[in-house]
Amino acid sequence: MIATGTPGEAAHARQIYVGWVTAGIELCQSVVTSFSDAEFAEPSRLPGWTRAHVIAHIDGNARGLGNLVTWARTGIETPMYTSMEQRDADIEAGALLAPQELRARFLQSSAQLADGFKSLREEDWSVQVRTAQGRMIASREVIWLRAREVMIHAVDLGGDVTFEDLPDDFLIALTDEVVARRGTLPDHPAIALRAGGHGWDISGEGAPALVDGTLPQIAAYVTGRSSREPALPGWL
Ligand code: ZN
Numbered sequence: 205m206i207a208t209g210t211p212g213e214a215a216h217a218r219q220i221y222v223g224w225v226t227a228g229i230e231l232c233q234s235v236v237t238s239f240s241d242a243e244f245a246e247p248s249r250l251p252g253w254t255r256a257h258v259i260a261h262i263d264g265n266a267r268g269l270g271n272l273v274t275w276a277r278t279g280i281e282t283p284m285y286t287s288m289e290q291r292d293a294d295i296e297a298g299a300l301l302a303p304q305e306l307r308a309r310f311l312q313s314s315a316q317l318a319d320g321f322k323s324l325r326e327e328d329w330s331v332q333v334r335t336a337q338g339r340m341i342a343s344r345e346v347i348w349l350r351a352r353e354v355m356i357h358a359v360d361l362g363g364d365v366t367f368e369d370l371p372d373d374f375l376i377a378l379t380d381e382v383v384a385r386r387g388t389l390p391d392h393p394a395i396a397l398r399a400g401g402h403g404w405d406i407s408g409e410g411a412p413a414l415v416d417g418t419l420p421q422i423a424a425y426v427t428g429r430s431s432r433e434p435a436l437p438g439w440l
Contacts, residue, residue: 206348214344218329221347221408222321224374228354229314231370232262235363236310240366241303248362249429255297258361260298260308264291266313268336273320276331276343284336291336314354321347338439343370352378367420367429375423379404382426382439393434397422400412 206221208214236259244256253261268284268291275282285291298306329344355374358365365377379397383404386392392408398416404426405412413434415425424430428438 208344214329218344220345220373221344221351224351224371225318225321225347225354227371227374228358229318230353231358231365232314232354232361233311233360235358235365236307238363239303242302244306244361249360249434255361255363256299256301256303256306257295258357259306260301261355263298263306263310263313264294265350266310266317269315269350270313270320272333272335272343272346273317275322275333276324276328276346279331281334283334290337317350332365341422348377352381356429359424359429367424368418370420370423372419375419376402379419379423379426384424385439386436389437389439392437395434395436397426 206217207212207345208217224260237253243252244259247253248255248258250258264285271282271284276281297386298309301309302427323341329342331343332340333343333346334340335349355370359367359370381404383397387407389408390398392406394412395406396412396414397404397406397412399419399422402419402422404422406426415422415432415434417425417432421430421432425432426436426439428436
């Protein structure tokens with residue numbers, strides 16, 4: 205995430221997030237439309253999920269975050285999901301849809317969420333809403349959550365898109381956030397990440413292990429999407 209101390213900075217961050225959402229959706233769309241119907245059933249880059257599962261998840265995420273947009277606009281508490289069981293069941297059901305239908309649902313919910321962001325008034329962006337993990341956030345962060353989802357899952361879909369295709373400023377914001385989060389996890393190994401001129405230190409157990417590489421390689425590693433050592437626990 206980008207620091208948002210003043211209202212001007214907050215508005216600027218929102219613009220950047222919206223740009224990342226648009227770019228991420230375009231990447232997802234290019235991958236999804238490159239798949240034949242049969243390829244929907246092939247494994248994604250996420251363990252245990254087919255490409256159809258990932259698409260159903262991106263679709264469900266748009267609908268869930270859309271509920272938070274409604275919450276911000278109306279002030280009426282509207283949770284992302286009825287329950288985590290329901291969220292998971294929706295992904296399983298979505299993955300069983302005919303590819304044509306799933307593709308259409310994904311395009312529709314992505315566009316609808318983008319319209320939802322446009323519908324918010326200035327004051328709506330500071331309304332506090334709750335994430336699926338139970339964290340209270342300002343609604344402006346919902347755009348960041350969407351950006352994170354569509355960028356990372358564009359890679360997870362298992363098509364041509366890799367971390368190399370994601371913008372550097374996004375990868376830096378992502379790594380900043382994941383490093384901060386990892387520093388709060390119990391029993392996490394201490395790690396020194398280095399990518400060219402950028403460096404991050406994850407506080408944790410033991411002497412810090414040095415992991416260096418390009419920015420895309422470091423972002424892939426820190427989000428648990430690399431086979432490099434030391435192996436990392438999940439971050440969400
Ligand atoms: Zn996700």
